[in-house]
Amino acid sequence: MKVVVCVKQVPDTKGGVKFKPDGTLDRAAMLAIMNPDDKAGLEAALRLKDEYGAEVTVVTMGLPKAEAVLREAFAMGADKGILVTDRVLGGADTWATSSTIAGALRNLDYDLIITGRQAIDGDTAQVGPQISEHLGIPVISYAEDLKIEGDSVIVKRQFEDRYHIVKAKMPCLVTALSELNEPRYMTPGGIFDAFEKEITVWGRADLKDVEDSNLGLKGSPTQIAKASDKVAKGKGTVYTPDSDEEGAEIVFGILKDKHFI
Amino acid sequence: MSLEEYKGVFIFAQQVDNVITPVALELLGKAKELASNLETKEVTAVLIGYQVEGLVDRLARYGADRVIVVDDPALKDYRTEPYTQALTAVIKEFKPEILLVGATAIGRDLGPRVSSRIHTGLTADCTKLDIGDFPLNNPTKFNLLLMTRPAFGGNTIATIACPDFRPQMATVRPGVMQKITPIEGAKAEVIKFDAGIIENDKYTQILEIIKEKKSVADISAAKILVSGGRGVGSPENFKILEDLAEVIGGTVSCSRAVVDSGWKPKDLQVGQTGQTVRPQIYFAIGISGAIQHVAGMEESDLIIAINKDENAPIFDVADIGIVGDLNKVVPALTKKIAADLAAKTQA
Numbered sequence: 001m002k003v004v005v006c007v008k009q010v011p012d013t014k015g016g017v018k019f020k021p022d023g024t025l026d027r028a029a030m031l032a033i034m035n036p037d038d039k040a041g042l043e044a045a046l047r048l049k050d051e052y053g054a055e056v057t058v059v060t061m062g063l064p065k066a067e068a069v070l071r072e073a074f075a076m077g078a079d080k081g082i083l084v085t086d087r088v089l090g091g092a093d094t095w096a097t098s099s100t101i102a103g104a105l106r107n108l109d110y111d112l113i114i115t116g117r118q119a120i121d122g123d124t125a126q127v128g129p130q131i132s133e134h135l136g137i138p139v140i141s142y143a144e145d146l147k148i149e150g151d152s153v154i155v156k157r158q159f160e161d162r163y164h165i166v167k168a169k170m171p172c173l174v175t176a177l178s179e180l181n182e183p184r185y186m187t188p189g190g191i192f193d194a195f196e197k198e199i200t201v202w203g204r205a206d207l208k209d210v211e212d213s214n215l216g217l218k219g220s221p222t223q224i225a226k227a228s229d230k231v232a233k234g235k236g237t238v239y240t241p242d243s244d245e246e247g248a249e250i251v252f253g254i255l256k257d258k259h260f261i
Numbered sequence: 262m263s264l265e266e267y268k269g270v271f272i273f274a275q276q277v278d279n280v281i282t283p284v285a286l287e288l289l290g291k292a293k294e295l296a297s298n299l300e301t302k303e304v305t306a307v308l309i310g311y312q313v314e315g316l317v318d319r320l321a322r323y324g325a326d327r328v329i330v331v332d333d334p335a336l337k338d339y340r341t342e343p344y345t346q347a348l349t350a351v352i353k354e355f356k357p358e359i360l361l362v363g364a365t366a367i368g369r370d371l372g373p374r375v376s377s378r379i380h381t382g383l384t385a386d387c388t389k390l391d392i393g394d395f396p397l398n399n400p401t402k403f404n405l406l407l408m409t410r411p412a413f414g415g416n417t418i419a420t421i422a423c424p425d426f427r428p429q430m431a432t433v434r435p436g437v438m439q440k441i442t443p444i445e446g447a448k449a450e451v452i453k454f455d456a457g458i459i460e461n462d463k464y465t466q467i468l469e470i471i472k473e474k475k476s477v478a479d480i481s482a483a484k485i486l487v488s489g490g491r492g493v494g495s496p497e498n499f500k501i502l503e504d505l506a507e508v509i510g511g512t513v514s515c516s517r518a519v520v521d522s523g524w525k526p527k528d529l530q531v532g533q534t535g536q537t538v539r540p541q542i543y544f545a546i547g548i549s550g551a552i553q554h555v556a557g558m559e560e561s562d563l564i565i566a567i568n569k570d571e572n573a574p575i576f577d578v579a580d581i582g583i584v585g586d587l588n589k590v591v592p593a594l595t596k597k598i599a600a601d602l603a604a605k606t607q608a
Contacts, residue, residue, distance in 0.1 A: 094373065095382060122412055124385035126373035129341070133377035138463045139341055141370040154468070159277075159366040164338070165469040169462065179479070221382030221426040225397055225407060227419040236564070238582035240571060247585040248593030251565055252601075254581055258563065259437055260485070260542060261509065261598055 001054040001148070003045040004108055006101060006115040006131070007038035007073065009066040034069045037116025041176035043183040044146055045114055046077045052148065055079050057108060061089065061101055067199050074194035075186035086203040091217030094122075098130030099214040103207030105135060112153060113173040117142055125175070132173035140166050141175045267427035270296045271357035273348065274306040274320055274328070275367055277339070281316055284363030284435040289324040291390055291438040292361060298392040299404060303327060305357065306449070309347045311337040314451070321449035324441050328449045329355065333458045338470065339367050342463040345374045350456035352379055357428040359406050361390070364432035372432045382423035383430040384408040388437050395422040405429065480529055485511030485542045488531055488558070489519060492547020492568060492587060496524035501591045502546060508598045514538065516548050532557035547587050550575025567591065 011030035034042075048054040058073040060066050061084040070081035084104045092100060105113065113135075115128035125141070132139035144163070145156035155174055157164045186194070204215070213219055241247040255261045272288040274281060285306070292304045306325040308316060310332065317328045331347040348371065352360065362368040364386045376383035389409035394400030402422075406429040409420045423429040480486060487506040489499055499513065506513050515525045517532055531538050532554040543561035548554060550566070550573055558564070559578050566579035567587050576582040583590055 093382065094385075095377065095380075098373075098377065122385075124373075125369045126376075126383060126385055129370055129373040130377040133345075133374050136463070138465050139370070139374065140465060141341070142366055159339075162470060162472040164467050165471070166340075166465045167468055168465040172465075221380070222384055222421050222423050223395075225395055225420040225422050227412075227417055235577065236580035236582060238571070238576045238579070238584065240584040244585050244589035245593050247567070247583040247590040248597055251567075251581065251583060251590075251594050252597045254563075254565070255509075255542075255598070256601075259439065261601055 001048065001052050001112070002057070002108075002110050003048055003054045003112045003114065004057045004059060004105060004110045005038070005042045005045045005073070005078070006113065006128075007042060007058055007060050007069050008035045008116070008119045009033070009060060009062050009069045010035045010119050010121045028063065028065075032065065032068065034072055035116050035119045035121075036178050037118060037176055039116075039183045040178045040180045041114040041116050041174075042073055042076060042078065043181045044143075044174075044176055045112075046184065047181070048112075048148065049077065049079075057082065057110075059084065059101065059104055059108075061085070061097065061104070070199050071194045072186065074197050075190040076184055077187075077190060080200070081197065082200045082202060084202045084207075088204050088212075088216050091220065092215065093220035093222045094124055094126040094130055095221050096215055096217075096219040098127045098134055099210050099219065100207060101127070102131050102134035103210035104202055105131065106208035107202075107206065111170040113137075113171070115173065115175050117175045117177050128173060128175035135173070138168040138172040139175070140168055140172065143174045143176050144179050146174060146176075146180065264425070264427055267356045267358040268301040269303050269305055269355075269357050270299070270301075270359045270361070271305045271307055271351075271355070271428070272325075273360070273362040273368065273371070274308045274316070274325075275363050275365060276308065276310050276313055276316055277367075279310070279313060279316065281319055282363060282365060282367075282435075283440075284365060284368075284433065284438075285320070286323040286440045287435070287438040288361045288363060288433060289320065290440045291433070292359075293324045293441060295359065295390060295392055295406070299358065301358070305329060305355070307331070307348060307351050309336055309344055311335075314453075317449060317451055318447075321447040322443040322445065324444075325449045327452065329452045329454050331454050331456045331458075333456070335458050335460065338467055339371075340465055340467065341370055341374055342461065342465065343458050344371050345378060346458050347456040348375050349378050351454060352428060354454065360428040360430045362430065362432045364434045368432050372430060376430050379428075381426035381428060381430055382421075383432070384410060384421045384423070385432050386410050387431045387433050390431060390433070390438075395424050406431065480512055480514040480531065481536050481538055483512035483514070483538070483540050485509055485544075486514045486531070486538060486540045486558075486561075487511045487544045487546065488514040488516065488548060489525075489546050490516040490548030490554075491518040491522070492549070493519070493524075494547070494588075498588070499524065501588065501595070502544075505544070505591055505595045505598075508595055508602060509542075511540075511542070511544075516551075516554050545575050545579065546591060548575055549573045550578065
């Protein structure tokens with residue numbers, strides 16, 4: 001069984017966020033981590049390796065420094081790592097990103113592709129389902145549990161007020177929630193191996209069946225009109241109402257104004 | 262693609278178990294407003310499901326001029342592929358200029374799949390939508406959908422356009438847009454559309470449906486936190502916080518003092534030694550606001566503090582502070598929200 005996990009190196013959004021003059025994110029200027037939902041996806045794949053001897057390949061797209069997340073994945077137990085990096089791929093929206101990753105995945109044999117539900121920088125949750133569409137395979141989003149049964153995968157799929165237990169024939173793509181599991185730590189032996197292992201680096205020329213017009217900033221249907229840092233919060237308003245009823249009314253009014261109720 | 266062929270604002274009228282999801286009505290309200298700034302004023306709802314025609318009038322009352330109904334047994338419960346086939350077929354046939362989808366667990370799965378099949382842009386989780394020109398300086402394209410969304414953990418706000426592809430698609434965060442006051446007796450034009458739903462190898466099978474709310478409260482993922490401190494007084498008195506959380510769809514969390522007193526488990530603790538949270542609303546109830554606590558919640562979008570001590574440091578970080586008795590203010594607030602909800606359900 002072959003499992004491919006797509007991971008993203010993301011800026012740790014707890015730090016500051018920086019932009020380039022064109023309005024796109026200046027990733028180079030920020031601290032970077034493996035996206036949490038992707039890490040849960042990797043853990044799910046590693047459990048399939050433990051149980052069924054699955055081969056786990058990790059793919060990431062990004063700047064050359066994104067190789068750090070592949071090293072981390074090696075240290076956790078991944079078998080192969082592929083870095084997709086090329087200047088022409090920069091500035092991609094979710095359409096162009098998913099076209100790129102699909103172009104890379106077409107070179108690989110896979111039974112199951114796992115992506116995180118969403119990345120903490122963009123929060124779109126779009127790239128996983130879009131990859132599956134480009135590859136023409138089924139998708140099950142929001143996996144909270146995952147098991148293999150014969151040639152199918154069975155997923156506990158989360159909705160707001162329910163779960164569906166969904167079965168899909170492989171090959172298919174599953175997007176993982178952080179709730180799926182508790183990712184393992186890197187092992188000392190794993191960390192040692194991590195720096196011995198070879199990372200495969202692919203550029204534009206290695207992408208299969210993708211037009212130039214679907215890549216990078218130029219291949220992105222959506223374009224940023226304006227991006228800005230959120231304005232720092234000023235001090236709020238403290239009310240000393242005459243009655244508790246009035247206090248409740250003030251809060252109620254604000255919740256209403258902001259459309260929370 | 263000739264962009265001029267694409268006309269009208271469409272919304273995906275999500276239904277689950279034959280009940281319209283509230284965000285669909287909010288989308289209708291927004292769609293009406295957007296359409297008033299465009300050449301084609303008509304608002305179209307796309308209703309997909311099985312035996313769902315009975316929902317048409319409700320969509321009409323909330324602003325749909327036209328409802329396209331795709332009805333098929335394969336569409337009874339949400340599955341990505343048949344719903345993608347249905348919505349894609351509608352887009353190809355009716356060519357909307359704008360398509361809005363609720364950013365629900367369904368919409369955030371369906372939207373990307375459809376946008377990929379159509380080859381158009383999709384902007385996720387929008388909190389603001391306007392009609393405007395692009396680029397903002399020296400515009401060359403006019404009357405586009407300008408989609409605004411928070412990103413990077415809420416640190417930034419971006420406004421996005423989709424100038425060269427149609428439809429311009431957005432998923433919209435539930436609870437942000439405004440429903441219209443329903444128009445009694447309103448009727449919509451109904452078009453029954455055969456989307457040619459055909460089972461293929463992308464179909465999944467639903468083995469079981471389990472209806473339940475999530476069992477374990479994950480406070481870091483909660484959109485609304487109702488957090489209590491030592492001032493709540495006793496473990497039993499957390500009931501008033503639970504009641505508020507229930508009516509507003511929130512989760513109860515707490516300060517370290519509460520965990521140290523053994524009133525609540527450590528999983529619910531906010532702060533430096535607990536969890537860092539960033540909900541849309543953080544209620545700090547009977548929490549003094551020690552620096553260790555504030556470090557774990559100061560990034561919340563809206564902080565509402567209720568405390569009887571007007572000098573409590575929590576008031577320095579709160580957006581809204583109420584100096585008062587939490588035992589009276591909180592139940593009064595719960596009651597108001599419950600009454601408001603009851604009135605809405607009747608509407």
